[in-house]
Amino acid sequence: MQPKVGIIMGSRSDWETLRAAAEVLEQLGVAHEVKVVSAHRTPDRLFEYAATAAERGLQLIIAGAGGAAHLPGMVAAKTWLPVLGVPVQSQALNGMDSLLSIVQMPKGIPVGTLAIGKAGAANAALLAASMLALQDAAVRDALQAFRRQQSEAVLEADDPRVP
Numbered sequence: 001m002q003p004k005v006g007i008i009m010g011s012r013s014d015w016e017t018l019r020a021a022a023e024v025l026e027q028l029g030v031a032h033e034v035k036v037v038s039a040h041r042t043p044d045r046l047f048e049y050a051a052t053a054a055e056r057g058l059q060l061i062i063a064g065a066g067g068a069a070h071l072p073g074m075v076a077a078k079t080w081l082p083v084l085g086v087p088v089q090s091q092a093l094n095g096m097d098s099l100l101s102i103v104q105m106p107k108g109i110p111v112g113t114l115a116i117g118k119a120g121a122a123n124a125a126l127l128a129a130s131m132l133a134l135q136d137a138a139v140r141d142a143l144q145a146f147r148r149q150q151s152e153a154v155l156e157a158d159d160p161r162v163p
């Protein structure tokens, strides 16, 4: 199936975090691709990936990076597609460096920035699905089913003393 969402990350070491985004898209039946694209180590690949993303049929990009996390912002600068940024939890500064690098974009080039770590990665996928659901009834149904199941799971296990 033609991927609709591109999940990219600055390093293979980010996969433990971005895996959460891929799993959610898998669960919702959203076709996606996964690539390591480093802003610093493979800048030419980053430019090529971003510049050709729309013509290859991608509808939005989830970009995760840690530390001096320039990947989401630089990708956003080279494509008109929506870019969702996931700050990876870095060892030195616990992801505060990643968060501030991604969220503080200059006016004119936005990156929709999610929470630090796996919760942010999962939510990036859910937000991507919400955006696709505007035009795609199958994704809308899958997203609504996900929400229903999530609510039911909480309601069915509402006594925290019961394992």
Ligand code: RP5
Pocket (backbone or CB within 6 Å): 009, 010, 011, 012, 013, 014, 038, 040, 064, 065, 066, 067, 068, 088
């Ligand atoms: C960033 O540097 C990556 O996004 C990663 O979070 C961080 C560390 O990368 P590795 O040294 O583990 O490859 O570019």
